[in-house]
Amino acid sequence: MLKVEEAQARLVALADPLAPVSRPVAACAGHYLAEPVIAQRTQPAADLSAMDGYAIRFADLPGPWRVIGESAAGRPFSGDMGPGEAVRIFTGAHLPMGADSILIQEEASRDGAIMALTGEGPPETGAHIRRKGSDFSKGDALLAMGEKLNAGGIAAAVMAGYGALNVGGRPKISIIATGDELRPAGVACDDVHIPSSNSVMLTAMLASLPCDIDDRGIVADRLDDVEAMLRSCSGSDIIVTSGGASVGDHDLVLPALQNIGATIDFWKVAMRPGKPLMAGRIGASIVLGLPGNPSSAFVTAFLFLLPLVRHLAGCKAPFPEVFTLRDTCDLPPPGARTEYFRAKITNSYLTDIYGRDSGLITPLSQANALLINPQKTGDEASAELTKYYHLLD
Numbered sequence: 561m562l563k564v565e566e567a568q569a570r571l572v573a574l575a576d577p578l579a580p581v582s583r584p585v586a587a588c589a590g591h592y593l594a595e596p597v598i599a600q601r602t603q604p605a606a607d608l609s610a611m612d613g614y615a616i617r618f619a620d621l622p623g624p625w626r627v628i629g630e631s632a633a634g635r636p637f638s639g640d641m642g643p644g645e646a647v648r649i650f651t652g653a654h655l656p657m658g659a660d661s662i663l664i665q666e667e668a669s670r671d672g673a674i675m676a677l678t679g680e681g682p683p684e685t686g687a688h689i690r691r692k693g694s695d696f697s698k699g700d701a702l703l704a705m706g707e708k709l710n711a712g713g714i715a716a717a718v719m720a721g722y723g724a725l726n727v728g729g730r731p732k733i734s735i736i737a738t739g740d741e742l743r744p745a746g747v748a749c750d751d752v753h754i755p756s757s758n759s760v761m762l763t764a765m766l767a768s769l770p771c772d773i774d775d776r777g778i779v780a781d782r783l784d785d786v787e788a789m790l791r792s793c794s795g796s797d798i799i800v801t802s803g804g805a806s807v808g809d810h811d812l813v814l815p816a817l818q819n820i821g822a823t824i825d826f827w828k829v830a831m832r833p834g835k836p837l838m839a840g841r842i843g844a845s846i847v848l849g850l851p852g853n854p855s856s857a858f859v860t861a862f863l864f865l866l867p868l869v870r871h872l873a874g875c876k877a878p879f880p881e882v883f884t885l886r887d888t889c890d891l892p893p894p895g896a897r898t899e900y901f902r903a904k905i906t907n908s909y910l911t912d913i914y915g916r917d918s919g920l921i922t923p924l925s926q927a928n929a930l931l932i933n934p935q936k937t938g939d940e941a942s943a944e945l946t947k948y949y950h951l952l953d
Contacts, residue, residue, distance in 0.1 A: 562828070563830055564935075567837070570825055571839050571846075572867065575797070575872060577872055578731060584724050585725055588725050590770050591709055591874075592708055592709070592770070593726070593727055595726050596705050597716070599696045600720055604691070606654050609689065610688045611665075612665050613662050613664040613688070614663045614665070615631065615656050616646045616659060618661040621677070625644055625676075626645050627673050633653050635653075646675050660686060661684075661686060664688060667680065696720070705876065709725070732797045734796040735774070735775050735800045736777075737758055737778045738801055739756075739803045745757070758803070758852065758854060759777075759802065761924075762857070766865075786816040790816055790822075791820055794842065798846050798868060800861075803852030805852070822842045831859070834918075837864065839864070854919065854924060859930065863879075880950070882932070883947065885905070885909065886909055888945060888946060894933060894935060894937070897935055900930045900931065901916070902915075903930070903931045929949060932947045
């Protein structure tokens with residue numbers, strides 16, 4: 561069996577990232593940048609007021625001043641300001657020529673054109689001014705290639721002068737559930753049938769990633785039907801199956817793939833849960849066969865499907881980050897497979913570990929982390945801190 565890390569590397573090596581596309585910035589949330597964002601302008605483009613008040617010369621304190629005009633955002637004062645003069649100014653407005661400080665309006669009083677100090681005044685020269693280029697300057701690198709665009713990144717790109725961005729493509733994903741025992745979500749089940757939860761779960765796990773999902777429903781445990789379903793997904797970048805990946809008489813995904821000419825890159829990974837994971841190619845599509853048990857499907861999707869989607873979408877670091885607990889955790893001794901425990905962690909401290917049974921689905925609703933019990937290598941460090949993955953994207 562392959563080690564988890566080797567299987568992950570082989571999976572993403574099956575295909576290069578998709579070709580980048582240009583998208584309007586408003587449609588780029590959640591996508592990965594295909595090139596760096598380099599500022600096309602300086603922000604602020606001039607010295608601006610950070611407060612409502614009066615633009616003054618610090619040397620003229622404590623006043624009084626003669627107010628000679630007004631500067632508002634988008635409507636700057638056009639003249640020069642001399643000694644003893646002030647300009648009424650508003651937040652975001654250009655600082656008039658000759659001014660070097662802002663007297664906030666709460667510390668000023670007006671009698672016609674004459675303005676007097678009523679408080680302590682600005683504490684120093686340059687008070688309450690946003691200097692030109694204090695955010696960024698033209699030519700600055702603001703966002704890196706491969707970075708996922710969130711709301712803040714999109715705002716930065718727009719302020720930097722962009723109306724569109726080159727981002728990674730959106731992988732097309734077909735999800736197939738296999739099994740005679742499955743019934744669609746919401747359909748009443750008797751004692752021999754169960755709701756098909758995996759496809760809905762996988763769709764939810766993929767919701768924050770830039771991809772297009774086609775839930776192909778349930779295919780019965782008949783070889784011809786499985787083959788036909790797989791063929792019908794030929795236009796997908798990724799075909800994901802759940803169930804039918806093991807070695808039983810009714811586990812038909814592997815023989816169906818072989819019958820339609822798929823190339824299997826690997827089958828079985830040294831992990832628990834999730835051992836009967838398989839990956840390969842059908843033409844231009846990557847096929848990823850996940851186990852059917854809910855926890856197995858969840859863990860393998862987290863460690864393999866999500867990184868594969870990130871890779872195809874242009875992410876430069878597609879695998880989840882590893883964290884450590886603040887103290888050691890008494891896990892079972894390392895075994896022949898890396899084991900992943902569903903757990904809850906609060907403030908970097910372990911608060912709960914849930915059952916090991918891969919058929920249990922309740923722990924998935926309670927866990928926010930996967931504890932990593934590494935595969936036995938013979939040189940384990942007994943004092944090593946417990947490592948884990950965050951389950952929240």
